[in-house]
């Protein structure tokens with residue numbers, strides 16, 4: 001059946017990248033707009049295999065050009081229900097990456113697609129070929145889908161119009177978990193879909209922690225595990241609670257050992273520093289520790305500048321991903337900012353000291369009111385010095401930690417120096433064998449990389465460099 005297409009279709013093409021020089025066309029992505037959406041419908045509402053295109057086709061696009069791109073699928077089947085929409089939608093990433101020469105990244109309103117020049121030379125000339133191959137994979141791999149039809153959109157105005165509607169649908173899905181919390185359920189859900197490129201990653205999805213791709217919440221995990229028990233989403237009985245604040249459970253730890261190939265044995269769901277959740281690479285937002293102010297900044301995919309530590313999203317994403325527990329970096333889904341347990345083991349919102357303006361706007365309603373004007377963006381600060389000044393001026397709660405640390409530093413005169421800045425890094429103990437990759441940037445001139453190190457640190461005092469006369 002697959003030979004009706006001018007490209008090969010195989011899981012071996014997952015992870016294939018289309019670099020800029022090899023690219024024929026770019027669709028959606030950070031410099032354009034797009035989305036993907038799956039909706040459930042009645043069996044009699046769908047014409048199986050039907051494809052509709054609104055806007056120009058591949059054959060009408062210029063080499064090297066960029067276009068908006070939306071992919072909407074309607075599915076039906078006796079077992080298909082609205083709860084399955086998000087789970088099926090997430091598989092679009094999977095299946096489209098089986099297509100040789102076609103790269104699909106991210107999810108929901110962040111999708112980013114490139115088609116390479118070789119695929120065009122081999123005969124790819126229409127989105128219909130892509131959609132038919134994708135629909136074939138959906139039906140083969142998810143047998144509960146009995147009928148499917150697809151509408152792809154490349155017309156800029158239509159993408160904008162329908163994207164606004166899609167965002168309302170994503171928001172309604174996310175809002176479902178608002179009244180439900182980790183303590184209210186006995187079972188969490190896991191996902192290993194991203195192990196194709198992050199082999200030790202296991203996402204643990206709970207009512208208070210959406211997946212880090214942002215596409216799968218607890219209800220979605222439950223629906224997927226029910227309809228496809230052998231699939232990549234599965235139930236994780238919670239077991240005994242080990243650390244209530246950190247969010248550590250015996251059942252989660254058992255699964256972590258089993259599914260990470262023994263790479264790690266403990267996960268604290270709501271901790272940034274101690275046995276943090278792994279990050280595969282699909283995260284919507286990266287959290288990064290800034291030791292100079294003892295706080296945590298957050299940067300999302302849409303931000304193209306550099307954070308106050310001098311690093312861009314792409315640089316930090318590279319250090320965060322791969323399915324490891326990286327202390328100092330953490331990938332999360334945007335909806336995790338709305339969780340009452342948001343990094344509660346490390347101070348929660350009081351530890352948040354920077355985020356891009358667009359991200360802050362997106363979650364404005366969920367920022368505690370007392371912090372609303374205390375979290376700076378790229379418009380308020382540009383580097384570590386201006387960040388520190390801003391936090392001090394606004395009396396951000398993080399400054400209370402500095403006071404404690406200053407007092408501790410003063411109580412240790414042998415390590416104090418007249419030239420030393422009056423601030424230090426808090427005590428941290430690294431679990432054995434855990435990689436640590438803190439990055440100090442923003443023009444401060446310090447870079448430390450520790451790998452596979454067992455380190456116990458009571459306190460680090462940073463001193464200014466004395467000038468030679």
Ligand code: SF4
Nearest residue numbers: 191193194203211213
């Ligand atoms: S990021 Fe996590 S939840 Fe989302 S698809 Fe990947 S493994 Fe699954």
